[in-house]
Amino acid sequence: MRFIDTFQPGPFLDTALGLAAAFVLGTLIGAERQYRQRTAGLRTNVLVAVGAAAFVDLAMRIAGTVEAVRVIAYVVSGIGFLGAGVIMKEGMNVRGLNTAATLWCSAAVGCCTGADMLAEGVLLTVFVIAGNTLLRPLVNAINRVPIDERAAEATYEVRLATDAGSVHGVRELLVEQLEAAQYPVGDVAVAEHGDATVEVVATLVSTAVVPREIDAVLARLAKAPGVRHATWESSTRD
Incomplete structure (x- = not known):
C-alpha cells in the first residue's frame, strides 16, 4: 500500500501543526468579519487559510522550496478570483473591497503556516485584525472631515x-x-x-x-x- 511507504510521522506532525495554526489564525481573522456580518465571514476565511497552507505544505513535501514558491504565486492569483466574488457594485458605490482584501491576507497567513513560518503567520494575523478594528475609528474620523473645495483636486x-x-x-x-x-x-x-x-x-x-x-x-x-x-x-x- 502506497500510504505505508510514504507516511512519515515527523513530516506528518509538521503538516498537522501548520494546518492547525492556519485554522486557528484564520478563525481569529474570520471571527471579526463574521461579527460585522460581512459576505466572507468565519468559515470562508478559515477555509482560505487552511487551503493555502495545505497547498504550500504539499508542494514543499513533494518538490521542495522552489516549487512551494511557485505554488504561493498561484495562490496569490487564485485568491483574486475568490475576492472578486465578494465585491458588489451598488449604483456609484462599491462594497466588499475590504472583505476581499481580508481574504487575500488570510491566504497569506495560510502560506506562512504552510511554509513552517508560524511566527510570521501570527504576526501577520495581528496586523490584519488591527487593520480591521483599530483603524476603524480613524477612518470614521477622516470621513467626518468636510472636503475643502479650494484644496481638493x-x-x-x-x-x-x-x-x-x-x-x-x-x-x-x-x-x-x-x-x-x-x-x-x-x-x-x-x-x-x-x-x-x-x-x-x-x-x-x-x-x-x-x-x-x-x-x-x-x-x-x-x-x-x-x-x-x-x-x-x-x-x-x-
Whole structure:
C-alpha cells in the first residue's frame, strides 16, 4: 500500500501543526468579519487559510522550496478570483473591497503556516485584525472631515440653460465672463434636452475655485438675456 511507504510521522506532525495554526489564525481573522456580518465571514476565511497552507505544505513535501514558491504565486492569483466574488457594485458605490482584501491576507497567513513560518503567520494575523478594528475609528474620523473645495483636486463645470436660438450668444458670454474672473475654460459642450432647452456646459481649467467668485459670475449670467438657469458643480477626479 502506497500510504505505508510514504507516511512519515515527523513530516506528518509538521503538516498537522501548520494546518492547525492556519485554522486557528484564520478563525481569529474570520471571527471579526463574521461579527460585522460581512459576505466572507468565519468559515470562508478559515477555509482560505487552511487551503493555502495545505497547498504550500504539499508542494514543499513533494518538490521542495522552489516549487512551494511557485505554488504561493498561484495562490496569490487564485485568491483574486475568490475576492472578486465578494465585491458588489451598488449604483456609484462599491462594497466588499475590504472583505476581499481580508481574504487575500488570510491566504497569506495560510502560506506562512504552510511554509513552517508560524511566527510570521501570527504576526501577520495581528496586523490584519488591527487593520480591521483599530483603524476603524480613524477612518470614521477622516470621513467626518468636510472636503475643502479650494484644496481638493476636482473638475468644475458651469452650466447654463437656454433656448436653441440663444445658444451662440450665451456660449460666448459664458466664456467671456469666466475668463474675466480669471477662470479659463478648457472645453465648452452643448447638450439638447427634450423640452427644447439647450444646456451649455463649460469645463474649467482650474483645479480649485473660490465658491463665492463663481457664484458672483453666475449671478451676472442669470440676468443675461436668453439664460433660463445658471449653476455650477464639482466632482473629484478619484
